[in-house]
Amino acid sequence: MQKVALLMSGGVDSSYCAYLLKNQGYEVQGIYLKLHDKEAKHEIFINNGQKVAKELGINFEVINAQEEFKKVVYDEFIASYKRGETPNPCSICNPFIKFGVAFEKAKSMGCEKIATGHYARISKYKGIKRIQKAVDDTKDQSYFLYALSQDSIDSVIFPLGESLKVDIKPTALKLLPFLGTLETYKDSQEICFVETDYIDILKKYEQVENAGLVKNAQGEIIGEHKGYMQYTIGKRKGFKVFGAHEPHYVTGINPEGNELIVGTKEELKTNKVFAQNLSLTPSFENGEYEIKIRYRSTPIKAQVALDNGIISAHLNEPAYGVAKGQALVVYDKDIVLGGGVIL
Numbered sequence: 001m002q003k004v005a006l007l008m009s010g011g012v013d014s015s016y017c018a019y020l021l022k023n024q025g026y027e028v029q030g031i032y033l034k035l036h037d038k039e040a041k042h043e044i045f046i047n048n049g050q051k052v053a054k055e056l057g058i059n060f061e062v063i064n065a066q067e068e069f070k071k072v073v074y075d076e077f078i079a080s081y082k083r084g085e086t087p088n089p090c091s092i093c094n095p096f097i098k099f100g101v102a103f104e105k106a107k108s109m110g111c112e113k114i115a116t117g118h119y120a121r122i123s124k125y126k127g128i129k130r131i132q133k134a135v136d137d138t139k140d141q142s143y144f145l146y147a148l149s150q151d152s153i154d155s156v157i158f159p160l161g162e163s164l165k166v167d168i169k170p171t172a173l174k175l176l177p178f179l180g181t182l183e184t185y186k187d188s189q190e191i192c193f194v195e196t197d198y199i200d201i202l203k204k205y206e207q208v209e210n211a212g213l214v215k216n217a218q219g220e221i222i223g224e225h226k227g228y229m230q231y232t233i234g235k236r237k238g239f240k241v242f243g244a245h246e247p248h249y250v251t252g253i254n255p256e257g258n259e260l261i262v263g264t265k266e267e268l269k270t271n272k273v274f275a276q277n278l279s280l281t282p283s284f285e286n287g288e289y290e291i292k293i294r295y296r297s298t299p300i301k302a303q304v305a306l307d308n309g310i311i312s313a314h315l316n317e318p319a320y321g322v323a324k325g326q327a328l329v330v331y332d333k334d335i336v337l338g339g340g341v342i343l
Helices: 012-023 039-056 066-082 089-108 150-155 165-175 177-181 198-203
Strands: 003-007 027-034 059-064 113-115 120-125 128-133 212-215 221-225 249-254 259-263 269-277 287-292 300-307 310-320 327-332 335-342
Touching (some): 003 089, 012 027, 012 039, 012 165, 012 177, 039 177, 066 198, 089 113, 269 327, 287 310
Parallel strands (some): 003 027, 027 059, 212 259
Antiparallel strands (some): 120 128, 212 221, 249 259, 269 310, 327 335
């Protein structure tokens, strides 16, 4: 019997994954990762995991990865905003923590595979296993998995990849009624360590309230703002433009001078995106592919090339709000070829 480590969040999705894996004949080792310092959350979700493990007859263990998470994800999150960027913490956490630290510890427990509740699939592409978009395109999380190592991709199982999110909860509750008694914690957040707004995190470490100047593309002073870390590329509110008669958007951030560069929507668009490569392999063939520049962005066709570690994407149609620090992910139809961090 093959042993699989299942990362369990304490919610219905990952709990249902435990049921599916056990029914498929795996020996399931449930793992709860303690990543952030929100102890009230941890207590609820660990209790949920223990309850599910007991009901299903599987092993369950808590792994504390708070130190690694702080160093690799949390601290970089803060540093990225300080640099005037817009970070993507989940894209960092997945390869280095969930499929890095956690998978290595799972291997030491005798696990050959690792499973998660991500909405994604695995498929063969030119003879190699690759991340594939989930059947449910509205919940697909392949974008966040673009930087996984080949070893992780070869070892991962996504039990929910063929399912529709809308079907999961009613199906799970029908098969496992006790899941309806699991305790919840407010609304789930897109970023696990952010309770309300990312600004609340930054305020603990940086001078966020720091008034500065707003300039146009020509360098002329045209307004004021509250502190550059409170803005991301594409934002159109929260700053003042003197005598403005049309919407203005943040088109650039100058952290050294605590300045925002703003312009019209026309000035916000671009036809070129560059990224520091993280996971496109040397065998990548330059050509036309689809790219995504944010999780919720619509895929755009582009001429993509890899040269000296830099991905260049010349877009077939303009994109708006391209932000440094976000991920540029390259797809061949629904297959993830890799990507990098936008420069």
